[in-house]
Amino acid sequence: MYLYSANFWTALIDSRGIFFEAAQMTLALTAVSILIAIFIGLLFAFMKISKIKPLEWLANIYIYVVRGTPLIVQIFVFYYGLTEIWMISGFWSVALGLAFHNGAYIAEIFRGAIQSIGKGQTEAGRSLGMSGNLTMRRVILPQAFRRALPPLGNQFIIGLKDSSLAAFIGVSEIFAVATTQGANTFDYMTWLLVSAVWYLILVFLLTLVVSAIEKKMAVSD
Amino acid sequence: MSDKMIEVNKLNKSFGDLHVLKDIDFQVEESEVVVLIGASGSGKSTMLRCLNFLEMKNSGEVYIKGKQIDPKKDNLNQVRQQVGMVFQHFNLFPHMTVLGNVIEAPTQVKGVSKAQAKKDGQELLEKVGLGNKANDYPSRLSGGQKQRVAIARALAMKPEIMLFDEPTSALDPELVGEVLATMKDLAQEGMTMVVVTHEMGFAREVADRVVYMHDGKIVETGAPKDLFENPKEERTQAFLSSIL
Ligand SMILES: Nc1ncnc2c1ncn2[C@@H]1O[C@H](COP(=O)(O)OP(=O)(O)OP(=O)(O)O)[C@@H](O)[C@H]1O
Ligand SMILES: [Mg+2]
Numbered sequence: 001m002y003l004y005s006a007n008f009w010t011a012l013i014d015s016r017g018i019f020f021e022a023a024q025m026t027l028a029l030t031a032v033s034i035l036i037a038i039f040i041g042l043l044f045a046f047m048k049i050s051k052i053k054p055l056e057w058l059a060n061i062y063i064y065v066v067r068g069t070p071l072i073v074q075i076f077v078f079y080y081g082l083t084e085i086w087m088i089s090g091f092w093s094v095a096l097g098l099a100f101h102n103g104a105y106i107a108e109i110f111r112g113a114i115q116s117i118g119k120g121q122t123e124a125g126r127s128l129g130m131s132g133n134l135t136m137r138r139v140i141l142p143q144a145f146r147r148a149l150p151p152l153g154n155q156f157i158i159g160l161k162d163s164s165l166a167a168f169i170g171v172s173e174i175f176a177v178a179t180t181q182g183a184n185t186f187d188y189m190t191w192l193l194v195s196a197v198w199y200l201i202l203v204f205l206l207t208l209v210v211s212a213i214e215k216k217m218a219v220s221d
Numbered sequence: 222m223s224d225k226m227i228e229v230n231k232l233n234k235s236f237g238d239l240h241v242l243k244d245i246d247f248q249v250e251e252s253e254v255v256v257l258i259g260a261s262g263s264g265k266s267t268m269l270r271c272l273n274f275l276e277m278k279n280s281g282e283v284y285i286k287g288k289q290i291d292p293k294k295d296n297l298n299q300v301r302q303q304v305g306m307v308f309q310h311f312n313l314f315p316h317m318t319v320l321g322n323v324i325e326a327p328t329q330v331k332g333v334s335k336a337q338a339k340k341d342g343q344e345l346l347e348k349v350g351l352g353n354k355a356n357d358y359p360s361r362l363s364g365g366q367k368q369r370v371a372i373a374r375a376l377a378m379k380p381e382i383m384l385f386d387e388p389t390s391a392l393d394p395e396l397v398g399e400v401l402a403t404m405k406d407l408a409q410e411g412m413t414m415v416v417v418t419h420e421m422g423f424a425r426e427v428a429d430r431v432v433y434m435h436d437g438k439i440v441e442t443g444a445p446k447d448l449f450e451n452p453k454e455e456r457t458q459a460f461l462s463s464i465l
Contacts, residue, residue, distance in 0.1 A: 123275055124312035124371075128326035128378055129302035138329060142316050220316050220358040 011190050012197060015181065019198050022177040026202065029095055029163040029173060034156055036099035041106025048111045059107065066104035072165055074101050079169050094166040102159045109155060113148035114140060146217045153210035157203050164199075174198050224287060226251050226382055226413045227272060232281035234267055241267045243437040245281070249382070252411040256424040256445070259434035260460060265417040268434065269384050272415065273304040286381065302330065305375030309387040311367040313359040319346065319370050320355040323377045331378070338377070345373040349403050365396030369403050376407075383407065385416040419464065425449060433457045 047059035066074070078097030082088045088096075117140050125135030167176035178195035182188035227249040234242040241264045249255050257265045270276040271283065274290070274297045283290050290300055314322050323342035327333040333341075346352045349369040359367055368388055375383060385404065389397040401423050408414055408427050418424065424431050425445045432442045433456075441448060441457045452458045 118312075120308060120310055120312040121314065124308065124314070125326075126298075127273055127275060127301055127304075127306040127308075128375070129298045129330045130326060131298050131330075134329055138325065139314055143314075146316065220318075221360055 008190050008193055012194050015194060018177055019174065019194065022172055022174045023198055023202060025171065026163055026173040029091065029166055030160045032095045033098035033102060034159050037102035037106050040099060040103030041110050044103065044107035045110035045114060048107065049114060063104045063107060066101055071101050071162055075165055090169045090171050094169050094171055098159060098163060102155060105155050106152065109148050109151045113144040116147055117143050149210065149214050156206055156210065160202055160206060161199060225249060226286060228284040230282040232271060232283065233279045234271055234276060235279055241437050245439060247439065249413060249415060252413055253429045254408045254414045254427055256428040256431045257415065257417045257434060258431060263434045264437045265434055266386050269386050269415060269417055272384060273301050273306055302378050303380050304382045304384060305378060305380035306384045307371050307375055307388050309390050311371045313367055313371055315359050318356050318358055319351065322370060323374045327377050342377055345376055349373045363396060364392045365399045368392065368400045372403055382413045385414065387417050389418065389420060433460065
């Protein structure tokens, strides 16, 4: 009955192959959804600070809906909605659902960061003859991005952990593999702990990456 | 038409209900250095900012180099290339090196090659005495050095007019001199300058003309010696005695 020893450490070591694969799935899901979310976040941040009122309203509604509904509901809406009309895979429907979700939080992070850059920076750029767009791209955004990095890193970590919800759509990422192992061995606790260790490792690596980027951007201090 | 570098007729500017500039008439000749003085809130900054269209006038005419500027029709980015501005708080780009600050607008706006812009930029930095700081970030500089970089950055666009809004007000007293010296050099090279400052010594020594503003109006204007020694208006007398 027991495919693996009930001993936690043996389980952790013996199962490294399948969990390594599952971790890659988790990472892929996180990377894809976060990349799309950054794009969505930037777009909606610009809409929110735009002088065109309907754009601002649209952004507000989006953020309101994302904040006001459970992530698992969002993911299932994307899954049932998209797989029906688009013949899209479970992986991609979850990736898009997560991107939709994280995009709203990232939009708020970017908006706050952009607005925290003093008016003097824009005026300096404009007074040199730079256009509004050029000033945004060359002067404001680089500074805003740097200021956004700590909260963004935090959001990336949340996104990584939330990708575990993909298990409910049948994507074989870490949590899905852990529950399958648990069901097979009747030893859920061991496998949940094994999955926790894998999540901790991934979060640790992600934190390293974010702080490396932060260090790199801190040269101007 | 006008053969002046700057000509302003009947300029009015309000912020909501607050009428800040009231029927201002104002001219600056080529190579002239004009110092604007006046109490806090009298509208000096607003006046300066209307000249490079960081603020939009409500009514009146602004001519730059003889051409009337219509903010709705004219390309303000091109107008601003001719009118450099230096701010009280420097507003350097903190994420770029000193040289990066100086070459940013020439390369991005004028399309000057990076090599050429660096060469010109280095020369400008030498000129303001900061040739050895080219690769430092602004956070490493003193206030006086920052302001000199800001001047070099504005000059990199080869403007024909320079506006200074209290360029030394944010500096420690011992750093004021180096910035004023840079500005004096610039004036001697024939740059057309409009300077808002409380440095009366600079006004006396460098200005061709001093303009006293009060409550959104130009009250009196004249050569520094005349205005400082024999102010005609009571308001001017009161202001001068309050600051001297
Ligand atoms: N963006 C703005 N919105 C609203 N009111 C403004 C704005 N800018 C300036 N004002 C007001 O306009 C008036 C003139 O301001 P301005 O900055 O031109 O004065 P100033 O002569 O430069 O004063 P200071 O010596 O303090 O710099 C002030 O009452 C100020 O509060
Ligand atoms: Mg002012």
